[in-house]
Amino acid sequence: MEESNKFAALQLSRRQAIQAGAGAVLGSAAMLAGAGALAKLSAQAPAPVQATPLPATDPKFPMPPTWNRELRQLAPNVYAYIQGGGPGVSAAGVSNPGMIAGSDYLLAIDATQGPIPANAFIAASKQTTGKDFGRLANTHHHGDHVNGNQFFTHAEILSHPYCRDECVKAAATTPKMWDKVPGVAEGTEARKLVPPSVTFKDDLTYFIGGTEVQFKFAGPAHTWGDIMAYLPQYKILFAGDVAFFWVAPYANNSYITKWIEVCDKIAGWDVDIIVPGHGPIGGKKDLAEMANYFRVLGVEARKRYDGKMTPGAAAAEIRLGRFDNWIGPERLIMDVVRWYEEWDSTLTPDYNAMAVREATIEYNQVKAGQKKMSEIIPLSRMEAFADPC
Numbered sequence: 001m002e003e004s005n006k007f008a009a010l011q012l013s014r015r016q017a018i019q020a021g022a023g024a025v026l027g028s029a030a031m032l033a034g035a036g037a038l039a040k041l042s043a044q045a046p047a048p049v050q051a052t053p054l055p056a057t058d059p060k061f062p063m064p065p066t067w068n069r070e071l072r073q074l075a076p077n078v079y080a081y082i083q084g085g086g087p088g089v090s091a092a093g094v095s096n097p098g099m100i101a102g103s104d105y106l107l108a109i110d111a112t113q114g115p116i117p118a119n120a121f122i123a124a125s126k127q128t129t130g131k132d133f134g135r136l137a138n139t140h141h142h143g144d145h146v147n148g149n150q151f152f153t154h155a156e157i158l159s160h161p162y163c164r165d166e167c168v169k170a171a172a173t174t175p176k177m178w179d180k181v182p183g184v185a186e187g188t189e190a191r192k193l194v195p196p197s198v199t200f201k202d203d204l205t206y207f208i209g210g211t212e213v214q215f216k217f218a219g220p221a222h223t224w225g226d227i228m229a230y231l232p233q234y235k236i237l238f239a240g241d242v243a244f245f246w247v248a249p250y251a252n253n254s255y256i257t258k259w260i261e262v263c264d265k266i267a268g269w270d271v272d273i274i275v276p277g278h279g280p281i282g283g284k285k286d287l288a289e290m291a292n293y294f295r296v297l298g299v300e301a302r303k304r305y306d307g308k309m310t311p312g313a314a315a316a317e318i319r320l321g322r323f324d325n326w327i328g329p330e331r332l333i334m335d336v337v338r339w340y341e342e343w344d345s346t347l348t349p350d351y352n353a354m355a356v357r358e359a360t361i362e363y364n365q366v367k368a369g370q371k372k373m374s375e376i377i378p379l380s381r382m383e384a385f386a387d388p389c
């Protein structure tokens with residue numbers, strides 16, 4: 001996220017900030033194993049910009065690469081709209097939607113987080129196919145996946161019931177206008193959160209043109225309402241936020257143990273290409289690596305949990321090796337909080353904003369005590385994660 005964008009976001013309310021904030025620290029890089037010839041990095045990546053203080057990176061390990069926004073064709077009539085990103089690069093509007101072209105209409109998988117990315121995705125899809133969107137599936141309720149729903153004006157919107165319920169709740173307090181957030185909204189657009197109008201609890205298969213699209217319920221994992229889209233003919237999986245590649249996974253509404261189990265299950269599927277919710281296109285190796293992030297963090301956090309250390313103090317001490325270089329490393333704090341909630345049986349589908357806030361304050365106190373002022377994380381940065389719908 002650009003500096004001006006980032007600080008603008010920090011001055012917004014929690015809900016406003018999440019429009020930018022959820023994506024702001026995201027982004028990621030191209031781990032292209034499994035994507036084969038489809039995986040090509042552009043040389044025209046935007047220049048990195050200085051980010052706000054974060055947990056330190058580890059120079060012994062590589063940093064994520066940088067990649068560009070593009071509508072990329074993965075198979076006949078199958079596309080991913082990959083957001084640009086990389087270390088310190090603007091990634092506003094960051095989640096990666098998918099598009100499947102039928103004979104009459106297009107199916108979208110996720111709607112991005114605001115007017116600018118949603119309209120850009122819609123325009124690129126229309127330009128490429130000459131068709132309009134007739135269906136939209138939301139992989140889950142987070143704002144960077146559903147806030148663009150209003151721009152898919154002719155589309156029926158599908159989701160898991162939990163996703164719809166969360167969107168209905170959020171819609172009640174959604175502002176009437178978009179705030180100006182560079183890369184997300186001009187600030188002149190009318191705003192409403194359009195909840196899904198069709199729900200399904202387990203699996204649902206669409207046959208669109210010649211393409212079979214199997215929607216699979218994956219929750220609880222990243223949230224209690226995750227769905228993924230599996231295209232067996234092409235061995236492609238649109239995983240939504242079940243997959244984060246080169247981006248620290250965001251576990252505010254997650255059940256981490258079950259999320260790891262879902263990753264292990266996918267390892268047994270006939271899948272070559274995984275489109276993550278965040279990060280570049282990858283494959284099963286990348287998903288296994290994301291599960292490893294949680295495993296490594298789980299081992300480190302559990303030692304400290306057993307030693308009666310608080311989550312914030314634990315997060316300040318934990319180093320994750322190669323995962324310290326993933327984009328959005330401050331998510332370590334919320335992810336430790338979430339692990340602790342599993343272990344002390346206080347886990348619910350809802351985000352515990354207070355616990356993450358307390359943990360961040362503790363984390364900062366430890367860093368201040370160590371005179372590591374460059375690693376102190378603005379509370380507003382964490383609060384931007386607090387209200388993801």
Ligand SMILES: [Zn+2]
Pocket residue numbers: 140142222241250277
């Ligand atoms: Zn999400």
